[in-house]
Amino acid sequence: MDYSKAKPAEVRELIREGKLTGQTSGMCDGYAQANLVILPKALAYDFLLFCQRNPKPCPLLEVSDVGSRLLHTIAEGADIATDLPKYRLYRKGELAGEYTDVSELWQDDFVSFLIGCSFSFEGDLLAADVPVRQIEEGKNVPMYDTNIPCESAGVFHGNMVVSMRPLPHDLVPKAVLITGQMPRVHGAPIHIGAPEAIGIKDLAHPDYGDAVTIREGEVPVFWPCGVTPQNVVMQSKPDFVITHAPGHMLITDVKNVNLKY
Amino acid sequence: MDYSKAKPAEVRELIREGKLTGQTSGMCDGYAQANLVILPKALAYDFLLFCQRNPKPCPLLEVSDVGSRLLHTIAEGADIATDLPKYRLYRKGELAGEYTDVSELWQDDFVSFLIGCSFSFEGDLLAADVPVRQIEEGKNVPMYDTNIPCESAGVFHGNMVVSMRPLPHDLVPKAVLITGQMPRVHGAPIHIGAPEAIGIKDLAHPDYGDAVTIREGEVPVFWPCGVTPQNVVMQSKPDFVITHAPGHMLITDVKNVNLKY
Numbered sequence: 001m002d003y004s005k006a007k008p009a010e011v012r013e014l015i016r017e018g019k020l021t022g023q024t025s026g027m028c029d030g031y032a033q034a035n036l037v038i039l040p041k042a043l044a045y046d047f048l049l050f051c052q053r054n055p056k057p058c059p060l061l062e063v064s065d066v067g068s069r070l071l072h073t074i075a076e077g078a079d080i081a082t083d084l085p086k087y088r089l090y091r092k093g094e095l096a097g098e099y100t101d102v103s104e105l106w107q108d109d110f111v112s113f114l115i116g117c118s119f120s121f122e123g124d125l126l127a128a129d130v131p132v133r134q135i136e137e138g139k140n141v142p143m144y145d146t147n148i149p150c151e152s153a154g155v156f157h158g159n160m161v162v163s164m165r166p167l168p169h170d171l172v173p174k175a176v177l178i179t180g181q182m183p184r185v186h187g188a189p190i191h192i193g194a195p196e197a198i199g200i201k202d203l204a205h206p207d208y209g210d211a212v213t214i215r216e217g218e219v220p221v222f223w224p225c226g227v228t229p230q231n232v233v234m235q236s237k238p239d240f241v242i243t244h245a246p247g248h249m250l251i252t253d254v255k256n257v258n259l260k261y
Numbered sequence: 262m263d264y265s266k267a268k269p270a271e272v273r274e275l276i277r278e279g280k281l282t283g284q285t286s287g288m289c290d291g292y293a294q295a296n297l298v299i300l301p302k303a304l305a306y307d308f309l310l311f312c313q314r315n316p317k318p319c320p321l322l323e324v325s326d327v328g329s330r331l332l333h334t335i336a337e338g339a340d341i342a343t344d345l346p347k348y349r350l351y352r353k354g355e356l357a358g359e360y361t362d363v364s365e366l367w368q369d370d371f372v373s374f375l376i377g378c379s380f381s382f383e384g385d386l387l388a389a390d391v392p393v394r395q396i397e398e399g400k401n402v403p404m405y406d407t408n409i410p411c412e413s414a415g416v417f418h419g420n421m422v423v424s425m426r427p428l429p430h431d432l433v434p435k436a437v438l439i440t441g442q443m444p445r446v447h448g449a450p451i452h453i454g455a456p457e458a459i460g461i462k463d464l465a466h467p468d469y470g471d472a473v474t475i476r477e478g479e480v481p482v483f484w485p486c487g488v489t490p491q492n493v494v495m496q497s498k499p500d501f502v503i504t505h506a507p508g509h510m511l512i513t514d515v516k517n518v519n520l521k522y
Contacts, residue, residue: 045306052321060313
């Protein structure tokens with residue numbers, strides 16, 4: 001079944017009913033998908049401040065009201081506890097289980113953070129004939145820890161995680177201009193060309209995701225990555241955090257094109 | 262004395278020493294100035310969330326650590342309690358005094374919010390031959406309450422305040438493009454042309470600031486305004502809030518041109 005032309009609300013309903021539990025990549029063409037971090041209110045101020053101070057890796061699309069499973073703007077009628085196909089529960093920074101529904105785990109002090117995802121700019125890159133290697137190769141994007149420090153906020157601190165897409169030299173400026181128009185989904189690259197300058201030793205062994213082919217005449221281009229906030233949260237080992245499972249995102253009602261304005 | 266060519270740190274030092282206590286308009290050409298709201302930590306989460314949900318009227322440039330009088334990024338070495346020329350203290354939403362130094366009032370639960378200001382895009386408008394009427398007429402920009410609701414957050418709710426600059430019809434698109442490049446200082450207009458559509462009855466009687474001349478063939482153009490957050494905070498009548506006095510801003514080390522990137 002191909003859900004690329006489906007409407008977000010229809011797919012969210014199928015997910016809610018347990019009829020879809022797989023990855024959301026390729027679903028609902030043209031609509032933004034969002035990363036999820038659910039934290040107890042006691043940690044929410046520090047995390048919100050961390051995102052404010054680090055908007056490139058942590059571009060917030062929406063923050064829920066305390067205890068509410070609903071959103072105001074990016075996904076009308078969505079239920080945060082049921083409308084993602086797969087969730088992960090972490091206790092003290094350790095994976096403690098995967099769930100297709102977190103209603104039973106819900107607490108009235110939970111705050112949900114929905115964070116923009118670079119899926120949103122990949123459509124524009126492809127439309128402009130800029131290749132996206134991990135899509136060509138059917139892989140997950142390669143992601144790397146770096147030595148680029150984030151601005152700390154309260155208990156949260158750590159370095160930026162980046163995603164990498166190799167590009168022919170002559171397409172790099174075009175890719176910068178296209179993604180620079182979309183700061184709400186990580187925006188322009190944070191680094192071009194010299195992985196060792198940002199603390200990356202071996203492009204063939206990413207810290208997350210899959211390695212991709214870098215061809216002769218191509219340069220590695222690095223974007224701030226939405227794994228950064230999850231990584232930083234885990235390092236602080238909070239008692240209880242829920243996130244989406246990788247690739248199992250919230251499909252929002254926001255068109256990617258509207259993230260430019 | 263003309264401080265238009267002075268460096269921000271030099272002017273902040275003169276202000277700290279009490280040698281400058283007037284408005285900062287026209288000082289340190291090319292550098293961003295910031296609005297200030299200081300709230301106790303108990304209100305800081307709701308206010309930070311309000312700004313996250315309403316980035317057009319409330320573009321945050323920086324949020325201090327709890328209790329700290331220092332900033333990390335926009336003004337190195339600045340002391341929030343002394344480096345603005347004039348402050349206002351509000352108790353339960355009522356003006357309770359003006360100060361040139363709030364060191365004596367400082368509490369260890371204070372959080373400072375520095376908010377972008379449309380001064381930053383007026384330089385670009387003028388450079389591109391787009392007239393800025395209140396500057397031509399030596400007045401404060403006219404500001405109006407509207408019927409445009411902000412997204413609520415916790416105790417904070419209210420309508421947007423807008424600033425107005427009248428423009429010849431043919432310059433409106435250029436002004437949209439120029440200011441649209443600077444979302445961190447309110448960005449593109451929120452409304453063009455029909456004041457009654459956003460609840461403004463009489464352009465000749467602004468709710469804040471001064472009326473300006475609208476010439477034959479000109480259209481009123483409205484931008485989200487940094488008075489919005491102050492207005493919303495006052496409506497909630499918190500026990501204790503400190504703000505800058507109108508026009509008496511923090512002069513930051515951030516060049517306006519860098520607010521585009």
